[in-house]
Amino acid sequence: MTDSSSPTSTTPDLGELRDLAVALAVEAGAFVAARPAELHVGTKSSPTDIVTIMDQRSEALLRERLRASRPQDAVFGEEAGASSGSSGLTWVIDPIDGTVNYLYGIPEYAVSVALVEGDPGTPGAWRPLVGAVCAPELGVVIHAAVGGGCAQRQIERGNDVRGTDVGVRVRADVSLDQALVATGFSYGVQERREEARLVAEVLPRVRDIRRGGSAALDLCNVARGRLDGYFESSVNPWDIAAGMLCVAEASGKVGGYGRGTILDPGIVAAAPHVHDDLADLVGWLTSEK
Numbered sequence: 001m002t003d004s005s006s007p008t009s010t011t012p013d014l015g016e017l018r019d020l021a022v023a024l025a026v027e028a029g030a031f032v033a034a035r036p037a038e039l040h041v042g043t044k045s046s047p048t049d050i051v052t053i054m055d056q057r058s059e060a061l062l063r064e065r066l067r068a069s070r071p072q073d074a075v076f077g078e079e080a081g082a083s084s085g086s087s088g089l090t091w092v093i094d095p096i097d098g099t100v101n102y103l104y105g106i107p108e109y110a111v112s113v114a115l116v117e118g119d120p121g122t123p124g125a126w127r128p129l130v131g132a133v134c135a136p137e138l139g140v141v142i143h144a145a146v147g148g149g150c151a152q153r154q155i156e157r158g159n160d161v162r163g164t165d166v167g168v169r170v171r172a173d174v175s176l177d178q179a180l181v182a183t184g185f186s187y188g189v190q191e192r193r194e195e196a197r198l199v200a201e202v203l204p205r206v207r208d209i210r211r212g213g214s215a216a217l218d219l220c221n222v223a224r225g226r227l228d229g230y231f232e233s234s235v236n237p238w239d240i241a242a243g244m245l246c247v248a249e250a251s252g253k254v255g256g257y258g259r260g261t262i263l264d265p266g267i268v269a270a271a272p273h274v275h276d277d278l279a280d281l282v283g284w285l286t287s288e289k
């Protein structure tokens with residue numbers, strides 16, 4: 001009988017899977033950074049919720065690579081939805097997170113690749129195992145694995161994944177009124193009105209607010225100490241799966257609004273003390289509406 005602690009053919013090797021997530025995020029990052037003259041912009045849930053041909057081509061590239069290297073796994077992507085698998089594991093991918101930034105030539109966009117166990121379509125029913133976020137025009141990939149810490153690696157050229165990993169941690173805990181906090185907004189008009197009211201109440205209670213335009217990079221900036229905290233209610237599993245693991249593995253804390261479940265609604269990520277105060281604040285403010 002196999003010892004439950006001993007590796008089996010079905011026990012995923014998190015080190016190999018982490019390397020695969022990094023390689024895929026970096027390759028797709030280099031691909032989208034080589035932007036064509038015409039992006040063929042379309043819209044999705046609203047006139048400002050855009051998708052470019054490079055979102056679609058990047059996801060197609062990621063799916064092709066995953067079919068070749070991990071055919072037994074499911075895939076859950078922003079543009080092409082869910083495909084089934086037999087392993088109980090799902091690759092959750094955002095082919096370009098920060099699409100509006102990408103459209104405007106603002107370099108704060110990223111490719112996010114995560115492998116999760118459980119059902120990513122149900123809040124609270126999944127957890128990331130490995131994840132990588134590559135911001136090609138910033139020349140960096142940030143990655144993590146459960147129990148393996150979080151690191152960032154400078155990308156020297158294009159899709160060259162070689163480079164030295166430097167471990168990262170969240171900033172030292174501060175009081176909420178000293179915290180630099182990021183957030184983001186949905187594409188729906190009514191949701192934006194509610195999010196504007198929320199951020200108006202948070203702003204006087206923190207050091208300052210930043211709105212970067214990419215949840216994946218906001219989470220990575222919490223993980224590497226460039227933000228004290230992040231909250232948002234209008235994101236999806238593909239926006240956050242890799243970045244939330246980076247925060248957790250950088251000694252941060254990730255949860256929902258109040259003491260709620262992640263994405264039911266919203267996500268809060270920060271160093272532990274900031275997280276609890278920020279989660280309580282946004283939870284109380286959204287319950288007051």
Ligand code: LIP
Binds near residue numbers: 096099186215
């Ligand atoms: C974006 C998120 C961001 C949010 C934006 C947008 P997209 O994802 O990463 O946090 O504030 O409105 O939803 O649409 O660029 O993949």
